[in-house]
Amino acid sequence: MEDRTAFIDTAAALLGPRGFTRDADLMEPWLTDWRGRFTGAALALASPASTAEVAALVRLCGEHGVAIVPQGGNSGMCGGATPDDSGEAILLSLRRMNAIRSFDAAARQAVCEAGVILQTFHEAAETHGLRFPLTLGGKGSATIGGLISTNAGGTQVLRHGSMRAQVVGIEAVMADGSLFDSLTALKKDNRGFDLKQLLIGSEGTLGIVTAATLTLVPAIADRVVLWAGVRSLEAARALLLHCQAVAGDALEGFEVMAQTTLDDVVAHAPGARQPLAGKHAWHALIELVSDRAGADRLGALAEELLASAWEAGLVEDAVISSNEAQAEAFWLLRDEIAPAERAKGPAVQHDISVAVEQMPEFVEEAVPMLEAAWPGTEAVAFGHLGDGNVHFHVIAPPGVEARAWQEGDGKKISAQVYDLVTKWHGSISAEHGIGQLKRDELARLGDPVALGLMRAVKQALDPKGLLNPGKLVPLAREGANA
Ligand SMILES: Cc1cc2nc3c(=O)[nH]c(=O)nc-3n(C[C@H](O)[C@H](O)[C@H](O)COP(=O)(O)OP(=O)(O)OC[C@H]3O[C@@H](n4cnc5c(N)ncnc54)[C@H](O)[C@@H]3O)c2cc1C
Numbered sequence: 032m033e034d035r036t037a038f039i040d041t042a043a044a045l046l047g048p049r050g051f052t053r054d055a056d057l058m059e060p061w062l063t064d065w066r067g068r069f070t071g072a073a074l075a076l077a078s079p080a081s082t083a084e085v086a087a088l089v090r091l092c093g094e095h096g097v098a099i100v101p102q103g104g105n106s107g108m109c110g111g112a113t114p115d116d117s118g119e120a121i122l123l124s125l126r127r128m129n130a131i132r133s134f135d136a137a138a139r140q141a142v143c144e145a146g147v148i149l150q151t152f153h154e155a156a157e158t159h160g161l162r163f164p165l166t167l168g169g170k171g172s173a174t175i176g177g178l179i180s181t182n183a184g185g186t187q188v189l190r191h192g193s194m195r196a197q198v199v200g201i202e203a204v205m206a207d208g209s210l211f212d213s214l215t216a217l218k219k220d221n222r223g224f225d226l227k228q229l230l231i232g233s234e235g236t237l238g239i240v241t242a243a244t245l246t247l248v249p250a251i252a253d254r255v256v257l258w259a260g261v262r263s264l265e266a267a268r269a270l271l272l273h274c275q276a277v278a279g280d281a282l283e284g285f286e287v288m289a290q291t292t293l294d295d296v297v298a299h300a301p302g303a304r305q306p307l308a309g310k311h312a313w314h315a316l317i318e319l320v321s322d323r324a325g326a327d328r329l330g331a332l333a334e335e336l337l338a339s340a341w342e343a344g345l346v347e348d349a350v351i352s353s354n355e356a357q358a359e360a361f362w363l364l365r366d367e368i369a370p371a372e373r374a375k376g377p378a379v380q381h382d383i384s385v386a387v388e389q390m391p392e393f394v395e396e397a398v399p400m401l402e403a404a405w406p407g408t409e410a411v412a413f414g415h416l417g418d419g420n421v422h423f424h425v426i427a428p429p430g431v432e433a434r435a436w437q438e439g440d441g442k443k444i445s446a447q448v449y450d451l452v453t454k455w456h457g458s459i460s461a462e463h464g465i466g467q468l469k470r471d472e473l474a475r476l477g478d479p480v481a482l483g484l485m486r487a488v489k490q491a492l493d494p495k496g497l498l499n500p501g502k503l504v505p506l507a508r509e510g511a512n513a
């Protein structure tokens with residue numbers, strides 16, 4: 032192992048005691064990923080306070096050949112922010128860079144540093160009568176830099192798009208320490224490649240995002256949540272198309288779950304109740320919003336929507352939230368799916384997408400096929416039907432030992448799910464990214480041309496391979512799919 036003393040001394044002097052530590056206790060919480068699947072080791076934890084410090088540190092790492100693992104809130108789902116166990120890489124935390132540099136309410140834009148927590152940004156937008164239209168369960172930890180680097184989605188993608196759609200400018204430190212400064216938001220700019228798009232979703236493998244210019248939309252003044260029982264997932268999709276036609280821009284969210292999933296939630300979550308009197312094969316949660324308050328316009332729209340859906344035979348039963356508490360109670364049923372599933376037993380989770388119009392058919396084929404191939408398992412699909420993206424989980428047979436099942440049958444099941452998704456021309460990662468969790472599956476199933484292009488970009492932008500090595504795409508020299 033190379034002597035790192037010179038690097039450590041220089042980095043410590045550069046960043047000072049608040050910005051650089053090798054204390055095992057201080058590093059420990061950041062060395063295991065949020066799901067507890069990966070644990071690594073680090074040479075040091077670096078927490079620069081400014082873009083200039085990030086740039087100087089990255090240059091220093093380049094000079095000494097030290098690998099860098101960028102980290103925001105460490106809430107990612109694929110182990111992308113966890114170093115390997117060599118202890119040779121530094122963990123570069125962006126959490127101290129948490130300033131909202133500017134807020135232009137008239138232009139509906141803000142410039143945020145990478146370490147700003149999503150929830151903090153939501154609260155800041157609210158004080159200006161605006162909102163940032165991207166939210167997810169990890170909003171209390173996830174940072175702007177991490178959300179950009181994983182191109183995160185959530186429940187509002189249907190109307191507003193994923194993180195990619197919210198980013199209009201980026202500032203990033205590249206692998207050689209140079210600064211890519213593209214924070215100015217230009218509505219029109221045709222000077223060649225849109226380079227910021229390369230950084231979005233690149234999981235820290237091409238550059239360190241230090242700040243971004245983000246778009247905002249008017250705050251919600253009114254919302255109504257509907258709950259509908261339908262006879263099949265195909266009927267849920269027909270209802271979605273109907274909602275889009277009738278409600279237009281007011282349609283903010285459309286989530287689905289099967290009756291069995293709803294039953295699990297009601298059995299698990301304190302205070303949760305079935306929203307409808309009878310049982311239905313599938314359920315849809317539909318959110319309508321307006322940025323203009325008053326005169327129960329949304330209530331009338333919801334009534335019209337349901338009446339016409341009823342007439343067209345699209346719903347078996349439905350209810351409209353009569354107040355905010357009931358709207359929240361409907362969303363609780365959606366948010367409690369993951370905890371209810373965890374209480375039931377170990378599972379393997381897949382965040383997949385296929386073409387929106389094919390999702391019902393895909394689920395109908397995949398669920399019985401997997402349950403037949405793996406007796407005792409239960410396959411469940413829920414989530415963002417409108418984005419062609421469901422969380423496809425397979426719950427273990429009762430009584431198995433969790434870790435052994437996940438490492439054995441669970442891995443084989445996942446490979447089968449990904450094979451099936453690939454056969455349907457879908458994606459093995461709709462929202463959460465690749466990280467180290469799915470890197471080998473991407474190498475196994477990815478289009479060779481696309482993988483070759485990704486490797487070429489990586490080689491061009493990070494020729495020494497120091498930015499988040501071992502994540503996202505394996506380099507050709509590392510083996511698979513060269
Ligand atoms: C309860 C819960 C619910 C979630 N729900 C959803 C959901 O509905 N939809 C969805 O899309 N995601 C969801 N997520 C995952 C979400 O994508 C991540 O939480 C978030 O995007 C990662 O942000 P982070 O700051 O924690 O990044 P980290 O976990 O720290 O890092 C994630 C990746 O980005 C890289 N990275 C981090 N910061 C930077 C930076 N500044 N520059 C370059 N690279 C960087 C890391 O190296 C790593 O590869 C959920 C997470 C949780 C915990």
